[in-house]
Amino acid sequence: MRGNKWWLLVLALVLGLVLAACSFEDSAEEDDTDTDNVEENETDGESESDGEEGEKVLRIASTSDIPTMDPILAEDNVSFQYTDTVYEGLYRLAPEGEIVSGIAKKDETEISEDGLTYTFHLREDAQWENGDPVTAHDFVYGWQRAIDPNNGSFYANYLMNGKVKNAAEIYVTEDDESDVEPLDPSELGVSAPDDYTFVVELEKPVPYFESYAAFQTFLPMNQEFVEEQGDDFALSPDSILSNGPFKMTEWEAEAGWELEKNETYWDAENVALDGISVKVIKDADTALSNYEVGELDRVTLSGAQVQDNQTSPEFLSLTETSVFWLKFNQDSETASEYMQNLNFRKALAKAFDKQAYIDVVYGNDSTPVNFFVPEGFVEHPETGEDFQTGSDVLAYDVEAAQEFWEAAKEELGFDEVTLSFLSGDSDVAKNISEFMKTELETNLEGLTIEANNVPWAQQLEIMREQDYELAVSGWGPDYKDAISFVDLWITDGENNDIGYSNEEYDALVEAAKGELATSPVERFEAMQDAEKIALEEAAIGPIMQRKTSVLAKDYLKGMESLNPFGNDYSFKYVDIVK
Amino acid sequence: MAKYILQRLVYMFITLFVIATATFFLMQLLPGSPFNELGGKMTEAQEQILLEEYGLNDPVPVQYAKYMLGMVQGDLGVSFQYDNRSVTDIILDRIGPSAHLGAQALIIGSILGIILGMIAAIRHNTWVDYSSNVLAVIGISIPSFVFAGLLQYYFAVQWRIFPPSFWEGPIYTVLPTISLLIFPMAICARFMRTEMLEVLGSDYIELARAKGVSNSSIMFKHALRNALIPVITVLGPITVSLMTGTLVIEQIFAVPGIGEQFVRSISVNDYPVIMGTTMLFSVLFILVILIVDLLYGMIDPRIRITGGKD
Numbered sequence: 001m002r003g004n005k006w007w008l009l010v011l012a013l014v015l016g017l018v019l020a021a022c023s024f025e026d027s028a029e030e031d032d033t034d035t036d037n038v039e040e041n042e043t044d045g046e047s048e049s050d051g052e053e054g055e056k057v058l059r060i061a062s063t064s065d066i067p068t069m070d071p072i073l074a075e076d077n078v079s080f081q082y083t084d085t086v087y088e089g090l091y092r093l094a095p096e097g098e099i100v101s102g103i104a105k106k107d108e109t110e111i112s113e114d115g116l117t118y119t120f121h122l123r124e125d126a127q128w129e130n131g132d133p134v135t136a137h138d139f140v141y142g143w144q145r146a147i148d149p150n151n152g153s154f155y156a157n158y159l160m161n162g163k164v165k166n167a168a169e170i171y172v173t174e175d176d177e178s179d180v181e182p183l184d185p186s187e188l189g190v191s192a193p194d195d196y197t198f199v200v201e202l203e204k205p206v207p208y209f210e211s212y213a214a215f216q217t218f219l220p221m222n223q224e225f226v227e228e229q230g231d232d233f234a235l236s237p238d239s240i241l242s243n244g245p246f247k248m249t250e251w252e253a254e255a256g257w258e259l260e261k262n263e264t265y266w267d268a269e270n271v272a273l274d275g276i277s278v279k280v281i282k283d284a285d286t287a288l289s290n291y292e293v294g295e296l297d298r299v300t301l302s303g304a305q306v307q308d309n310q311t312s313p314e315f316l317s318l319t320e321t322s323v324f325w326l327k328f329n330q331d332s333e334t335a336s337e338y339m340q341n342l343n344f345r346k347a348l349a350k351a352f353d354k355q356a357y358i359d360v361v362y363g364n365d366s367t368p369v370n371f372f373v374p375e376g377f378v379e380h381p382e383t384g385e386d387f388q389t390g391s392d393v394l395a396y397d398v399e400a401a402q403e404f405w406e407a408a409k410e411e412l413g414f415d416e417v418t419l420s421f422l423s424g425d426s427d428v429a430k431n432i433s434e435f436m437k438t439e440l441e442t443n444l445e446g447l448t449i450e451a452n453n454v455p456w457a458q459q460l461e462i463m464r465e466q467d468y469e470l471a472v473s474g475w476g477p478d479y480k481d482a483i484s485f486v487d488l489w490i491t492d493g494e495n496n497d498i499g500y501s502n503e504e505y506d507a508l509v510e511a512a513k514g515e516l517a518t519s520p521v522e523r524f525e526a527m528q529d530a531e532k533i534a535l536e537e538a539a540i541g542p543i544m545q546r547k548t549s550v551l552a553k554d555y556l557k558g559m560e561s562l563n564p565f566g567n568d569y570s571f572k573y574v575d576i577v578k
Numbered sequence: 579m580a581k582y583i584l585q586r587l588v589y590m591f592i593t594l595f596v597i598a599t600a601t602f603f604l605m606q607l608l609p610g611s612p613f614n615e616l617g618g619k620m621t622e623a624q625e626q627i628l629l630e631e632y633g634l635n636d637p638v639p640v641q642y643a644k645y646m647l648g649m650v651q652g653d654l655g656v657s658f659q660y661d662n663r664s665v666t667d668i669i670l671d672r673i674g675p676s677a678h679l680g681a682q683a684l685i686i687g688s689i690l691g692i693i694l695g696m697i698a699a700i701r702h703n704t705w706v707d708y709s710s711n712v713l714a715v716i717g718i719s720i721p722s723f724v725f726a727g728l729l730q731y732y733f734a735v736q737w738r739i740f741p742p743s744f745w746e747g748p749i750y751t752v753l754p755t756i757s758l759l760i761f762p763m764a765i766c767a768r769f770m771r772t773e774m775l776e777v778l779g780s781d782y783i784e785l786a787r788a789k790g791v792s793n794s795s796i797m798f799k800h801a802l803r804n805a806l807i808p809v810i811t812v813l814g815p816i817t818v819s820l821m822t823g824t825l826v827i828e829q830i831f832a833v834p835g836i837g838e839q840f841v842r843s844i845s846v847n848d849y850p851v852i853m854g855t856t857m858l859f860s861v862l863f864i865l866v867i868l869i870v871d872l873l874y875g876m877i878d879p880r881i882r883i884t885g886g887k888d
Binding site: 067068149154235253255279280285286456458461 | 611735
C-alpha cells in the first residue's frame, strides 16, 4: 500500500507539471501577443514623443559588461568609456579627439616655463550629484587614491611613474630588494592652494600632459562618499557619485546599464541626450538582428557582416589609431641569428600582401600601411601637417622581398629555414597564422612556417618572455603623442619584446622624452626621424591601420568618427535628430 | 531513509572536497597570469604588487589552505576580472536567468518528450512512431544553437513575433527556452519509446490486460511508471547542465547567465571564479544524483534504499 501512495504522488507531480507547463506555455504565448501589442504601442508612443518632446535615448550595445566603474581600476575600453560618461576631470575629450575644458578652464591653465608645474583653475559651478561642489581637494584626493599601491591601479603607475613628482617613490613593491621605504601617497606632487586651484608638479616636462588631464585615472573623487562606500564603491549605481554629463541609474550584471542625463552637471544645457541605454550583446549576429528590428541605434559589424552591409546607406567605416605589425624577435633563442640579419627581416616584411591580409582576416576596409605611427593621430605643432608622411621602404613587393631573401641566404649561408609563428587560438588569430604561413612560404623559397596557436593569456606571456620567433601584434595609444609609439622600440624598453636595438634611434627617442620636451618642433621631427630609422632597419613589418565598421541610423549625430586616443566616443556631444 | 540520506551527504562532502582540491591544483597549471588583459602594458613591478595583493605570491599550499578555509566559511574570494566583485555575488547575479531558462526548458522539454515517446510506443510502427522518431533524431543530433539561430532569424527578425534577445520579461524567454528544450525533449522521447515498448511487452501488462484493466489505466498506472526509470537517469545530468547555463544560447539571446563564465574564467585565469563555477556545478551535480537515487525508490519500490548495508 505504501508503494501505491508514492505512485499517486509521482502521478500528481507529473500531471501537475504537465498542467503547469501547458498553462505556462499558453500564458507565455498570450503574454507574447499582449506584450507585443503593448510594445508596439509603446514604440509608437515613443516615436511620437520623440517628435514632440524630444525624449532622446541613445540605444547601443556593448560586447561586455563594465568590468569596473572605479576609474582608477579601469583598464579596458568599456570601463573607460562609461567612467568618462559619468565623471568629469580637468579636461574632456570632444569629437575628433579635441581636448576641451572640463572642471578646469583650459585657457586659464598656467604652465611654468620649465614645463614642470601645471596650475589648473577650476570652475566654481561644478558639483557632485549630491550637491557638494567639486573642488581642487577632490582632485588631490583622486590622484592620491590612484597612486596608492594598496588600491591596485595599473594605469596610475603606468602614467605617473617618473613623471608626476614622487609617484615612483610611492608606488613601490613591498618585497622590492631595495630597502627604500615607500613614500606616503600624500607626498604625491599635487596640491590645492585653495578650493579652486589645483597644482601638479612634474619630475620632468611631459609634453602630452594635456591628455593626462582628460584621462580617467586622473578624475576627482568625493572623499567622503568614497570612504563611506568602502569596498562597495562603484559596484552599483547607488555607490557611484557622478559629476559628469550623465549618471547611472541601472546596472544589471551582464545584461546592461542605463544612464540618464545629469541635471546637476555644470554644462547640462549642452548635453543633448536624455539618456543612454546599453545592452550587453556578445554575439555579433544578435547585435545586428537587434539593429535590424530597431532595438538599437547603432551596431558594430564584424567578419562577414562587413561585406554583407557595405552597400547600406547606414554603413560607416571609422579609422582607428591602432596599428598592427609583424614582429621579428631578434632575441629569440632559436632564430636570433636569422632575425638579426637586416636582409632577412626586410624580406619577411615585404613578402606578404597587406591588402590580402585585411581581406582575409577582417574583410573590412582597414588601410594597409608601411609605417607604425598611425595616420590622423598627431599633427606638426606649427604647420599642422600629419605626423605620418608615409613610407614605402617596407611596402609589399614580392620581387624586392625575394632579392633580400637571396641576399640573406648568401650572408647567412642557409637554404632552408623553419620559423615558428605565434598566434592566438581564436578564429581571427587562426586566420592570421594560416594566411601568413601561405603567403610567406609561397613567396620566400625555402621558408617553412610552423603555426603556434595558444590561448591569449599564454601568448602574452610568451611574448613578454621573448620566447617566440614571429608574431603579429598591435598597439593603440593612451595619450595624444607619437612617443607612445616610438617609445616602444628603444633598447631594453618595457615594451620592446622584439629585441631591437639601435643607438641612433635610442638617442632620438631619449631626446624626445627629455631635453627636447620644451621645443615641440624639434621634438616632433626627432620622433619622425626615429620612426624612419626603425622602418629602414625593418624593426617590425607594418601591416595595417585598423578601421571599425558600423551601421548607424541617420538621426544619430556626433558618433561619425572615433577619437584618435582615449575613449572611442564622447557621449556628451552625441545627439539624436529625428 | 534518514540514515541513508545522511550517509550520502557525508559522501557528498568528501567528493566535493576532492573536487575542490583537484581543481585548485590543476588550475595552477594554467599557462599565463590573471593580469595580462592589458596586452603587456603592465610592468613586472606592477604585476608583483597585484600578485601580492591577491595573495598569489604565497606558496601554493598556503593559498590552498586559505582558499579552503574561506570556502568553508562561505567566502569564495574576489574575482580578478571584475575588480572587487565577490565571486558569490557574480554567481548569485548570474545563476538566476540561467536556472530560469534551464528549468523552463527542462520541464516543458521532458514532458513533451515523455508524451511524444508514449504516443510513439502506443502507435508502434505507424507513421506517428516514425515521425516522432525522426523528430527525436533531429533534436539529438542538431545542436541547440542552430535552432537558436533559425528561431531568432525567423521569429524575431523576419516575422517580428518575439524580441530577438535580452532578458526583460517572460516573452524574452520564449525563443531561448524553445532552443534549449529540443534536446531534453528528444532524449526523453527516445528513451520513453524504447522503455515503453519493452514494458508493454512484459508479462504483467499482459496479465493486466487479461484482467480487463482499462487501456489508460495500463498506460499510466502500470507502464509509464516503470518506463520512467531510465528517463530520470538521463535527465539528471541534463538538468545540471541546463540549469548552469549554456554559453552559446546565452550569447545568442544576450541572456545575462552564468554559462559564459564557465569558459571565460578559465581563458583569463580568473582563479576564484574558476573555483566558484566548478564548485557550483559539482554541488548541483551531486545533489541531482542524490535526488535521482531517491526518486528511483519512489517510482519503483523494488529498488530498495537500504541504509548502508552495502
